[in-house]
Amino acid sequence: IATPLSAKQIQVAIQSRLYDASLYQGKQCVLHISLAPDGSLKSITSEGGDPALCQAALMAAKTAKIPKPPSQAVYEKIKDAKLDFKL
Helix, strand or coil: CCCCCCHHHHHHHHHCCCCCHHHHCCCEEEEEEEECCCCCEEEEEEEEECHHHHHHHHHHHHHCCCCCCCCHHHHHHHCEEEEEEEC
16 A cells, blocks of 8 residues: 655655756765644755755755645655665
8 A cells, every 4th residue: 555645755745846857867865854734844854865965855855746745644754764875
């Protein structure tokens, strides 16, 4: 059963806001995000990887439209997530 909102979907939402993803081909960055129950970003930090990609991903995350988790159970699973960006 697919989770209605997953870490992968959050990652895609952030990645879609990168200015030019091709600039980061072959790069990697790990982000730690904390979400509010309405899907808004409470905090985001970089936990290592390519500095340029991490900076771009941090900026993109602040403008990404992250869907509201459809239930408390889903929220509990994704409220604190690590996202591993590999482009």
